[in-house]
Amino acid sequence: MSNDIVVLGAGMHPWGKWGRNFVQYGVHAARAALKDAGVPWTDVDLVVGGETVRNGYAGYVAGSTFASALGWNGARIATSYAACATGAQAIDTARARILAGMSEVALVVGADTTPKGFLAPNAGERWDDPDWLRFRLLGMTNPAYFALYARRRMDLYGATAEDFAQVKVKNSRHGLTNPYARYRKEVAAQEVLDSAVVSDPLHLLDICATSDGAAAVVLCSTAYAARLGVTDPVRVKAVATVTPSFPNTVIDMPLLSTDASGGIDPEHTFKESIGIAAYEEAGIDPSDVDVAEVYDLSTALELDWMEDLQLCKRGEAEALLRAGDTTLGGRIPVNPSGGLACFGEAVPAQAIAQVCELTWQLRGQAEGRQVEGARVGITANQGLFGHGSSVILAR
Template identity: 70%
Template structure:
């Protein structure tokens, strides 16, 4: 049977390039989530931090860093790193303890301060680290991988650069009224086409920036919610943090090669498909139940891949879905009503949590101008380097 937890509060610090310490952003988001939940910080029993690797030691022990910043009060603590999936892994830790009855109410929080430009590997000569070597030997930045996937869509499915540009146009329109988004400006197909090529066929306006930002959740057992008079909270029905099954046959950051499928049948589902599938199985729901989704649009073309990976359509049909308006607010299943990474830029440890905040607002009917009307079920999906799946299903 489905085992659920409640989302009592959500909070975010606006995304941007603020240049301040990441802890400040995290405190703002956490306090906003606490206020939203009506929970006193001193009553929180567990703090689950999503780590950042670019802010020194405090970032590696984010749970304790935020617990200290909010004022020591003796809560249990955990810190999680799973690259882009860190937020989901932190949420997964909180959920496991709540469902096991080890705690009633937890804070999940992630925040980042990012440098300008490409995300680069850690410094030093590290000849046995594939994340270092891919830059050294191939100049294989993250957008390099996005470019490979985008070109593949063009070659296999007849996608066009104009299709990709329309993802940006849609997400910019969605994010226009989102007070937490970094870029709140409508963009035209012509502006996308006029922006410089980064990793052909992808252009600057199609690749997500790196941002500062923070997001937080207060989650609890359903009994705890009930004890506070909340009888019908937004619920988390599934958290999938699956790893790939061997052989993983899709080239992934930061690898130089896929697994070899020699002599062994590839799994029934590829890694990306398996991430959402595991969540659907947990929730007892399927793609047809979704009213909205927040997917990881590191690039415009990658958003289209996700439509297929989460089962909104068959492989090769994502462009049609987009162009029919199905994934625009007002359409059959709006995707990235927040504006997505295209409007936010990526604040790595905060991003998967921010996706959950966005879906929670829609399920409460509190998403303002970008509200997906009547939303009852929403999904978030994301993937972290080295095989970290991340998918959360929420329902009302």
């Protein structure tokens, strides 16, 4: 029995710093996705919203908020939150109901209006929250956290600041013609290296901005797509949201027990685990992947994700980058959309935006940035508390 569902429509609101209510962005993206799908709003029987924690009560109940804004049609609703993996978990929620036969046509929407500057934890003291602790006790803002990853690549694999800068150069070139990207300007490596050091070794242009934006997809059962006469559709082959595995260990802090037993492989971090789980679920091999959209909150993180998704071996990401293998026309283009380097963070939307981009890529509709002959694509995002997400699409 196939576990496939169909991506019938994809839509986005351009990323930027517009300062408007997030609902406006989400409705724009939703209507674009419905138009792309060619189905009426009245056919949608499930709305799943990606929660945005910075936008008040409407953001906490995003599924209901978007259903209301689009006009009550009797659809069931759900809301998902998983930090930067929010969009993928929302897609997984819709997929589960479709595969269970409880829904035929689902609309998944993520939208955000972000503050200026770094994203920080919500107000209040949460002594059992490791993310709050790293901010408040260690001063470990996201750029400092990303810098640890970058320094690790330098120490283990000989990566250089110039390598990180070249990731930005590549992605800025990819995003030039993307109508949804916030930054559509080519950047030279020296510009990256000359920008302010935020957290050594990362410069300002190594780190993505915070943005307003939205993305939406219309998902449906294969039977519904067939009734519409859709042939050779883009299919969701896998959605992985797994956690890491560890040996028997207990961390002496409330809610942070990692006590586990039986068949535990301590070498599988959550970033490695989600790729493994996605490939197993989809029944494909990493060598089958034609295009990847990965989480590049910093330039160095893109290089990590290439290895975590087994697109190359450990320590080889820089070599692929230098050889041009990850650029358009290369062996495995990474972030042809321009990535978060060109978009910035709109947290509940970004994993959905990746699925939109891969949908257009697999349809051959990514004008100006098309990966020729793409048939299989993979995404990756990092969440909080040791989880992330990966989605595999195929045609």
